[in-house]
Amino acid sequence: MRNPNGYGSVYKLSGKRRRPFIVAKTISLKGGQQKRVILGYYETRKEANLALADYNKNPFDLNVAKITFYEVFEKMLLQNDKVLSPATVKLKKSLIKTFEPIYNIPIRDLKLVNLQDLFDADETSYATNRQKKSLCTQIYTFALKRELVEKNYAELIDINKRNEKVVKRMIFSNEEIEKLWDLSKRGNSDADMTLIMIYTGMRIGELLDLKIVDINTEEKYCRAGSKTAAGKDRLIPFNSKIFTVIEKYIDSNKVYLFQTLRGKKLQYNNWRTLNFSPLMEKIMAKHTVHDCRHTFATLLNNADANQTATKDLMGHANFTTTEKFYTHKDIKELHKAVDKLI
Structure with a gap:
């Protein structure tokens, strides 16, 4: 007809x-x-x-019907260019490359199956797929607000969890910590940085951001933290043992406690690859940088530290987070606990 x-x-x-x-x-x-x-x-x-x-x-x-998926991405990026950091823009430009098969398809014509096919065929990690879904959702939200599409199909994408990477946290043993102290006595700054994280619970980013002016040498504490509302600008006390290490790096002519020879802030990826990994090889251990923070929480837990104090030191909103994710009882501590039972 x-x-x-x-x-x-x-x-x-x-x-x-x-x-x-x-x-x-x-x-x-x-x-x-x-x-x-x-x-x-x-x-x-x-x-x-x-x-x-x-x-x-x-x-x-x-004219709207012709706007492709990639063109919507470009318009979104252009509008948000002034509020996004260079690192964020770089990440988005990297992630968008995985959507190349649908670049030139008008976004109005795309269906959920087209998007889902891309994710089902993707063999990258679960974390990367989460980032991809987040970007896709942002693109569709941008398009929806401008009536370029009628539905946000990105929100319905299922991420394949078969590639989800589970990181097993391992706390530093007493023997490994003693090896770090031995290297510290020989002037190894990487061992010092690792020990500071183990004895303060600071994240590596917080330690690298720590400025001399934020350290109170008289009362032995610093102000640090920025990841969460509960952890932001928190008070971190130093015990006497670790303060002797920190004192070595306090210099009024410096900006950061640990910095490059040119006075610039150390970059995490560089330090982890060039310094921390070789340090772990030297003490014959296999740890991630974040294991330092888990070790700190476990040491506090083993010492029966006050729960409120532990929560505040970790920068968590509640003790459940600390207990669930950050404390790791070894067999000796488990024996201590059950031996208390009558």
């Missing part, structure tokens, strides 16, 4: 194509001229006819 005049048409392209059916519409331009515009490409004739019917029921700007 032929469509009425001005309704639009559906026709099929030749050859093997994933979306062979085209929906086209003739529109009137200024001056009486007419122009044939492609509304979209579809896998089946039925989908194409439904799309044409939807358009005639609720017409939209046909």
Whole structure:
């Protein structure tokens, strides 16, 4: 059955194509001229006819229909360019490359299955897929607010958890800590940094951000922390043992407690790769930098430290977080606990 005049048409392209059916519409331009515009490409004739019917029921700007997935990303990035850090922009530009198969498809034509196929075929880590989904959701939210799409399909994407990486935390043993103290006595600054994290619970980012002016040498504490509301600008006391290490690096001519020879802040990735990893090899241990923080929490727990104090020292909103994720009882401590039972 032929469509009425001005309704639009559906026709099929030749050859093997994933979306062979085209929906086209003739529109009137200024001056009486007419122009044939492609509304979209579809896998089946039925989908194409439904799309044409939807358009005639609720017409939209046909120029909008042509905006591709990648063009929406570019517009979103351009609008947010002034508020995003260079690192965030770099990450988004890296993540968007994985969406290359749908770059040139009008975002209005994309369906959930198109997005889900990309994620199902992705063999990268679960964490990376989460970042990809987050970016895709941002793109669709941007498009939805500008009526470029009718649904946010990105929110419905299922992430395959088979590649989820589970990091097993291991606390430093007493023997490993003694090895670090031995290296510290020989002037090893990397051992000193590691010991400071073990004895204060500071994250590596907090230690690298720590400035001389934030250290109170008389009362032996510092102000540090920025990751969470509970941990921001928290008071971190130093016990006498670790304060003797910290004192070695306090210099009024410096900005940061630990810094480069040029007075710049140390970069985490560089320090982890070039300093921490070789240090672990030297003491014959296998640890992540974050294991220092887990060790601190466990040492507090083993010493029966006050729960409120432990929570505050860790910068957690409640003790449950500390107890669930950061304390690791070894067999000796478990024996101590059960031996108390009558």
